[in-house]
Amino acid sequence: MTENVMLIFPHPDDETFSAAGTVQHYKRTKDAYVSAVSLTLGEMGRNFGMPPIANRETLPHIRKKELEDALSIMGVDQFIHLGYRDKTLEFELTSTVANHLLNVIVEHQPTTVITFYPGHSIHPDHDATGEAVVEAIKMMDHSKRPTLLTKAITADAEQHIGEPDVVFDISPYLEMKKEAIRAHRSQALEVDAITKQKLKEGATDPEAWIRYETFWTYKQSEEV
Amino acid sequence: MIEINKEELQENLSQYFNHEIYVHFEMTNGAYAAYRHGKAASGFVRNAKAKLIEGKVTGDSPFRVGLKTSDGWLYADGLTHSDHTFTEALLMYGFDDDGKMQIALQLSTTPFE
Numbered sequence: 001m002t003e004n005v006m007l008i009f010p011h012p013d014d015e016t017f018s019a020a021g022t023v024q025h026y027k028r029t030k031d032a033y034v035s036a037v038s039l040t041l042g043e044m045g046r047n048f049g050m051p052p053i054a055n056r057e058t059l060p061h062i063r064k065k066e067l068e069d070a071l072s073i074m075g076v077d078q079f080i081h082l083g084y085r086d087k088t089l090e091f092e093l094t095s096t097v098a099n100h101l102l103n104v105i106v107e108h109q110p111t112t113v114i115t116f117y118p119g120h121s122i123h124p125d126h127d128a129t130g131e132a133v134v135e136a137i138k139m140m141d142h143s144k145r146p147t148l149l150t151k152a153i154t155a156d157a158e159q160h161i162g163e164p165d166v167v168f169d170i171s172p173y174l175e176m177k178k179e180a181i182r183a184h185r186s187q188a189l190e191v192d193a194i195t196k197q198k199l200k201e202g203a204t205d206p207e208a209w210i211r212y213e214t215f216w217t218y219k220q221s222e223e224v
Numbered sequence: 225m226i227e228i229n230k231e232e233l234q235e236n237l238s239q240y241f242n243h244e245i246y247v248h249f250e251m252t253n254g255a256y257a258a259y260r261h262g263k264a265a266s267g268f269v270r271n272a273k274a275k276l277i278e279g280k281v282t283g284d285s286p287f288r289v290g291l292k293t294s295d296g297w298l299y300a301d302g303l304t305h306s307d308h309t310f311t312e313a314l315l316m317y318g319f320d321d322d323g324k325m326q327i328a329l330q331l332s333t334t335p336f337e
């Protein structure tokens with residue numbers, strides 16, 4: 001079966017930071033079809049660029065365009081926007097979001113789904129997205145479930161869930177990834193903020209968080 | 225988006241006096257604050273309705289805006305920028321030293337999208 005990879009992330013730029021090189025890896029080595037699902041358009045982002053290139057009301061339109069540009073650089077074949085509002089995901093009924101995602105997954109039949117690791121992803125929208133994806137896949141027959149790769153981003157994640165079992169050194173695609181990151185023009189300040197944070201946490205290579213895309217294969221509990 | 229000119233902002237605000245308006249108000253130190261530095265504190269109200277009576281711009285960048293409504297008050301401190309993209313809405317913002325938005329007060333005669 002041809003690889004069909006689906007990225008499911010809450011905000012524009014999550015997909016680029018988490019999986020830009022992974023997408024290239026799947027496309028080049030497995031000729032994969034790749035879709036990207038964004039639950040929100042990052043309507044409540046605090047970054048507007050310096051000087052600001054948007055206001056609160058125009059930001060979603062700008063971020064949608066930035067996302068489309070980044071996805072095009074990454075080589076993503078299809079973009080699906082689900083229309084939730086930034087910051088409100090954790091307050092939606094998990095079953096509502098899970099059923100919505102289940103419909104999307106059943107329609108597109110990905111063989112691999114990539115999202116955040118619920119409970120280890122810092123931002124409430126990240127955790128809520130991971131949780132809803134896990135719930136959605138739990139509703140599927142075991143035989144039809146895609147492989148679920150989850151991204152944890154807390155500094156102490158490994159103490160709780162062990163080491164990531166899937167690690168891509170995306171060096172061959174690093175320039176492409178940086179270009180995709182730059183496509184998120186309104187979010188440029190975030191790259192510096194994350195790099196600063198990683199160095200504070202003890203990283204010696206300021207680019208390691210961009211260069212290594214790490215995932216934990218999510219083990220669904222065995223109940224039907 | 226431009227830096228606030230106090231007199232112009234006062235003039236623009238007065239256009240909304242004695243009108244029913246929709247308010248978007250938010251304050252935040254960021255969703256990552258709890259992780260990066262201390263505790264997150266934030267909140268927003270979208271499309272609250274109010275009838276503005278009168279109000280003032282005070283301070284000297286950052287500015288404060290206090291607006292008397294028929295039932296109470298609207299208050300915002302730390303405003304540095306205003307945006308005039310829309311003719312039917314007045315958008316006021318404050319940014320922190322890193323250029324991140326930390327407060328927004330938006331008034332509109334029609335609901336925000």
